[in-house]
Amino acid sequence: MSWQDDYIRWNEFEDLEPHLRKQLDEIAENENALEEAFHKPLSFGTGGMRGELGPGTNRMNLYTVRKAAEGLAKYIENQGEEAKQNGLVVAHDSRHMSPEFSLETAKVMGAHGIKTYLFTSLRPTPELSFAVRHLGTAAGVVVTASHNPPEYNGFKVYNEDGGQVPPAQAEEIVELVNAVENELAIDVLEKEELEKQELLKWIDEEVDQAYLEKLQTISLNPEVIEQQANKLKIVFTPLHGTALNPVVNGLEKLGFKQVTVVDEQAKPDPEFSTVASPNPEEHQAFTMAIEYGKKVDADILIGTDPDADRLGVAVKGDDGEYTVLTGNQLGGLMLDYILSNTPYLPENGIMIKTIVTSELGRAVADHYGVETLDTLTGFKFIGEKIREFEQSGKHQFLFGYEESYGYLIRDFARDKDAVQSALMASEMAAYWKSKGKTLFDALEMIYERQGYYLEDLKSLTLKGISGTEQIEGIMNDFRERPLEKVGDISVVAVEDYASSERTHLADGSTDEIDLPKSNVVKFLLEDDCWCCLRPSGTEPKIKFYFGVRGDNRRSAEDRLDMVKNAVMSRVDKLIK
Structure with a gap:
């Protein structure tokens, strides 16, 4: 079928959602725009799909989300009745259409008799990973496009272990998604019917509290936090995303008292209107945080991307100016802090990084006698290894990270976790401040030791x-x-x-x-x-x-x- 055939199929669909109908009519005379929207199905890959919002088979919209959910529902059905009963948990970020796409996912699941747990409002991606494990569901979904521009959204799939689906599982799900012939004709159950049949359960505080309790277990030096609680000054920006409550509450529970939030970036905003890109990898995202930092003389600035799986950190140097650490530098610092402050490192301890992550991590791990394992790029491969080691007992996971600002300290989540990382970075800054040093000083010490x-x-x-x-x-x-x-x-x-x-x-x-x-x-x-x-x-x-x-x-x-x-x-x- 040509892209023109797909366009005709959509254009002749009488029940097309009104907003999509309006958008489709607006590009009806623009052949280039039509071809871009219909020239292929939106790719559903190993981690799900991501694309620009709009009408068409190559866009994120009501119908392509239903297609993805339909394939996932059939995958869950293939796992048996127990998997259907265990159901699915869905979270979403602050983007355009994220709440709507989350509900559409539940509506498709309901048509298959699969129960869905749905957060009533936005939540971080790592909390979704945790929720899969906490609730014992068969799978999870986050509706997010991470740090992409505002015109994007996405559908990210997690397996029963709370990790992004690895290749073997992904291939089966992709095949089932691709087998859906007509995304415009997928059966759904409406919200009222889902609730009536108890196929939709709204969740909030129970999972939030359980996740917050787990966050407290990552601390290595609570006495240092207590000593520095009123001295270490932290500025935090969630960049209009999902991390505000878990990070602020987590820091408060650990004992930090000097935390300033960038007000202009605290509220969810699908346009991410105060930044050119809501990505802490890009230093411009810290412009406002740096202004706040100078006002309060902050020691450390922390920023999370919209779905809170990536963390960026900026540190004040000797000249009083703030510099954003690279993902490799922050990962090396965290690894060194964790390994040097963990009593009785296990003989089978292991650190996991990706093939495009700095060799500094390997050098640091070698210094402490800890093995390093390389995986392909993508945290799903790190999550897959954690599960494998848990089952075999061959290795004990100590830390995992990738250069693109993704870190995991404790494996109660199985994806990169910016909430955990924000707490650990703050504790690490407090530790070095107690010794009269900044994170820059600590990094320089590592370089002098390792190269x-x-x-x-x-x-x-x-x-x-x-x-x-x-x-x-x-x-x-x-x-x-x-x-x-x-x-x-x-x-x-x-x-x-x-x-x-x-x-x-x-x-x-x-x-x-x-x-x-x-x-x-x-x-x-x-x-x-x-x-x-x-x-x-x-x-x-x-x-x-x-x-x-x-x-x-x-x-x-x-x-x-x-x-x-x-x-x-x-x-x-x-x-x-």
């Missing part, structure tokens, strides 16, 4: 059909003509995760990469340097990761610039 590990990330957004083709062309070019030297640093090995093969350039020998296949190419360079290319699975962009190590800061900075310039100059030629 100067520096990283950077470049993202290239290429929208539409032509953009997809360009991204594919870049990946093909680097595979067909692999780098042999980057600047004046030689390439030692090439890792192609699509073929699960590592090629050693010295002798041409190969060995297998024991990870699921993924469209990623990584170049391992001399002296612990590396670079990596990875198309995003949820956004129209390709990401370029760079990591270097130097004996001092200057040498590391020079190396990082050289590696970035060499790779990106080649990319620029390809897209021109």
Whole structure:
């Protein structure tokens, strides 16, 4: 069926939701807009789906959400009657249509006789992960587009363990979603009927309180918090998202007394009107928090993305100015703090990071005699390993993180948790303040001990059909003509995760990469340097990761610039 056929099918559907009807009529004479909206079904991948809001098969809307929910409902049915009774728990963020899409999910589930637990208002993604485990449901869903622009929304699926669905489960769900032939003809039960049949249960305080109690268990030095409670000054921004109550309540329960919230960014706002992007990875998101920090002379600024699975931290330097730590730096600091303050580290303890996360983490873990495990990018792989170790008893999870500001301290949640991380970062700042040091001082001590590990990330957004083709062309070019030297640093090995093969350039020998296949190419360079290319699975962009190590800061900075310039100059030629 062509995209024109799908458009006709939608256009002739008499019961099309009125707002979508209006939007569809507005683009009726714009063939490019119609093709973008209908040229393919919105991709349902390993973690769910994410896309721009609007009419069409390639957009997030009432009907594509129903299609995703229909596939998930059939997956739950296939697990048996017990899974249907255990049901589904659904949470949502502050975006346009998030509450409506949450209810639509419950309406589809109800038509299959599957019970849904639904939060009455917005909640953080990690609390949803916790809720799956706490309530014992068969699956979970968060309606969120994380830190994407306001025109986006998404549908993220969690398994019975509270983790994002790993590849094996995802493949089955994707197949069932794709098998839904007509998203306009999916059966639903209306809200009143769901409540009458007890197929919809509204939840709030019980889960909130249970999650808050678990948050208190992550503290390693409560006596330090008590000592610094009135001294450490914290500024917090939830960036118009879901983290306000859990972070503020969590900090209060731990004993912190000097917490200032950025008022202008405290209320949920689907337009994220005070920031160019609601992403703590981007330093502009801290502009208001920095203003607040200067007013109250804050020691640490913390910011969470809209669904509260990512945390950014800014720290005041000796010059009185605030600098946002990178995800790699904050992860290294947290890991060092946790390992150095955990009494009796288990012999089978393990730290998990992704293949594009700094090697600083491995160096820190080695220093404390803790093993490091690499996974593919995506916290679902970290969650999957936690479950595997829990079942086998082979390893004890100590910490997991990725460079994109995602961290997990305790495994009562199975996804990255910015609420846990906000509390841990604050305690860590209190600990170092008690020793007369800032987090910058602590980071410098780690660098002096382990070497100067520096990283950077470049993202290239290429929208539409032509953009997809360009991204594919870049990946093909680097595979067909692999780098042999980057600047004046030689390439030692090439890792192609699509073929699960590592090629050693010295002798041409190969060995297998024991990870699921993924469209990623990584170049391992001399002296612990590396670079990596990875198309995003949820956004129209390709990401370029760079990591270097130097004996001092200057040498590391020079190396990082050289590696970035060499790779990106080649990319620029390809897209021109």
